[in-house]
Amino acid sequence: MNPESNSEPTQIAVVSGGVGAARFLAGLIDAIDELDEVDSAAAITAVVNTGDDCTLHGLSISPDLDTVTYTLAGAIDPERGWGLVDESWRAMQSLERYESVRPTGSSAAPRWFNLGDRDLATHFFRTARLAEGASLTEVTDEIRRAWQVPVRLVPMADGPVRTIVTITDEQGHAVEVSFQDYFVRLRHSVPVTSVRFEGAAELAVDARRALETAHTVVIAPSNPIVSIGPIRALPGVDHLLADRRENTVAV
Template sequence: MTPRIVVLAGGVGGSKFVLGAREALRRRGIAASTDHLTVVVNTGDDLWLSGVRLQPDVDSITYALAGVNDTARGWGRQDDSERVNAELQAWGVGWPWFTLGDLDLGTHLARTGWLREGATPTGVLERMATRWDLGARLLPMTDAEVDTVVTVDDPDRGPRSMHFQEWWTRHRATLPPLAFDNPGIEAAAPAPGVAEAIAEADAVLIAPSNPVVSIGPILAVPGIRSALRQTSAPVVGVSPIIGGRVVRGMADVCLGAIGVETSAVGVAGLYGSRRDEGVLDAWLVAEEDVDAIETVEAIGLTAHARPLWMTDPTRSADIVEAALAQARV
């Protein structure tokens, strides 16, 4: 049987995991396609900037699958230039601390044009996917604009709110966060095809992305959590915490803001077991966290320890294979 796999993902960790999912299918002799691999992508960190619509996680995963991503920086296009960005800054347009590469800006301009013509974010992604053979179907979590807003405790100005990208990129998460919100998300709906893909899947995998600002917004879209709880497919998550530390970024700061311990156990508890109103059936922890298995199983999850460092597509595929083994697929 050719499995139908759905992955919930965002960020650099999500990109690496999705590459691993495609490679895992190829190992089985399956030509990865939109029929076998669907990726539900976080759009909570999207924003309007300099008159164009940016979708950082969508683009990171698209570029990674297309093989044109900048692996050194972890974002944007490889071999990109910044001539237009410099000109924008000379005009005082945009954010001087948020760089837009020229090739990357071409994507944003194309997206914005399509949106202005009436296309939905789902339709835009469909058009983007025709340029490269991605080997997967990419779906935004929702077609609604539900950008992430961070309320911070600014020592100079007191509590104030800013877009997630300003807090993440400009301040490098150094301003203590008090809350993360996605204004309007309570009125949002899953993008067309998302709930159906989850319902028809043979396995649903939650990538080792930031649990708060990458996976959190996906689960907050009304209808997605219930779809995960109702699907007959096993739902398997992969811990983004290895040895009590985050692999990349500032997920520990995000977790601390919502009162969750930075540990494999803490994130497992955040997602919860489907037995107790959560979304998971099984949880992969890093081999460094093997001692956490007993506690994770007490939450109601099947747990196994595996090497979780995604240093290359081969090792990422190994992790996906381990997750699929937990799903018995």
């Protein structure tokens, strides 16, 4: 399997979230030799959720894309299901020094979202390439090739989409927070009343091509609201999948 090749037509397009989809894709790669209809893993394209992307420390972070990349590269931490195995956390630990001088209301140097020392390299690269004018699709493929991942990975959108969660605070008031605030900072421990998706992004060109031309579309085992939901919320996606009902399966 040649991770450099993007020339093979997509035979299976996988609508993907993070951990569940990553494990499904890993199993699909293992089973590839038994699938007569698929020539190689390079003929599989994962269309990955970016609705939980965020910016922290000035860095562009794509949690689901990175989880899929690290899993398929055999580098994921198997116990956490995210981040790199044998990771160190010195950068995050060093941020503690600045907590006493951080002004009230400042979001500088947050420690609630852990970024491992080696994981930071991915975010440095992504952020710099986006600043140079590369699209998220282009950067994602560069990262995929650097990790020698045989399956093609494409973000659902090149423009920003944000998952906004409405929670009930301690006073009983409805408050909107980002998905990462809800899931990581608040440890998904508060009542949720609604979820919406913010942003004017369209389905990325390569993502649309994969979903339109693949022989089979598979909706991977991922959270239907916050992982598959953002992809379905993009204009035209539900209509596209409905038109391909006979060739689409949800796991």
